Amino acid sequence: MRTTEPPSLPRLAAASLAGTAIEFYDFFIYGTAAALILGPLFFPTFSPLAGTLAAFATFGVGFVARPLGSVLFGHIGDRRGRRPVLVGSLLLTGLATVAVGCVPTYESIGMAAPLLLLALRFLQGLGLGGEWGGAVLLTAEHAPAERRGLWASFPQIGPPVGFLLANGIMLVLSATLSDAQFAAWGWRVPFWAAGVLAAAGLALRTSLAESPDFLRVREHARVPLVEVVRDHWRLVLLTAGALAVGYAVFYAVTTWSLAYGVERLGVSRAVMLACIMAAVVVKGALTPVVAVLGDRYGRGRCACSGAPRPRCGCSR
DSSP states (O other), X not given: OOOOOGGGHHXXXXXXXXXXXXXXXXXXXXXXXXIIIIHHHHOTTSOHHHHHHHHHHHHHHHHHHHHHHHHHHHHHHHHHOHHHHHHHHHHHHHHHHHHHTTOOOHHHHTTHHHHHHHHHHHHXXXXXXXXXXXXXXXXXXXXXXXXXXXXXXXXXXXXXXXHHHHHHHHHHHHHHSOHHHHHHTGGGHHHHHHHHHHHHHHHHHTTOOOOHHHHHHGXXXXXXXXXXXXXXXXXXXXXXXXXXXXXXXXXXXXXXXXXXXXHTSOOOHHHHHHHHHHHHHHHHHHHHHHHHHHHHHOHHHHHTTTOSSOOSSOOO
């Protein structure tokens, strides 16, 4: 296998960004659907509030699966390479998302409908768990040390792009379809579109070169999962906790606030989606800016900025 030279970094970053955008599109479209429509379709015997909460419970299954996917695909990535992980995770998430769009409602098959949602949502989360870490790692391992933060930030721009794409499609459908049309078939269209996006992402990723760092160390990675848990468990817990806090805030804004605004405050779907999309645009635009600061001043220093007494080992 050949290694990638520095001039190919833009192509590598673009492929990583596109892949994370597609997979997060798959993940986000479910959250938006859970906030807007899945409750009455799959939990019609519940009250409107209980139905929405039940739909969010199926949404939450993806977050249970994500760390499991990270462990599974991370282990495979250290044993078999980064490229197989990126292809496999994209394929798994894409197929599960298309399948969600094909699940009959409770009215057609009863309790089997929400159970199928749970299973497919779990597979979505499993695939996404392997996607993000693999994309960042592949880009970072190709990048020069002095610009590693900047190049590794491109996959992180993918989630805002995926979110804007998912919610943009929902916004168009909400504005052009009646409530009856949206409930009957309109909500399924974004899930079906995931199949086209996944095919495009696979075409990009199958042409990527393997990470040069992996090619150097692959013979030494015997049981990488055991080694990480045994030797680095404190760092794993610290970084997992720090990342969980950021994601909790993000999903509270992008998913819970959407349901609350529409159902409790009476704001239209289109207005709420537009407001949330504006906030996500700001997030995506600032991501490479902060990455450049991390390259210049240090990753730990930027991550702990504003903390009264940093305990992560970074200097101020």
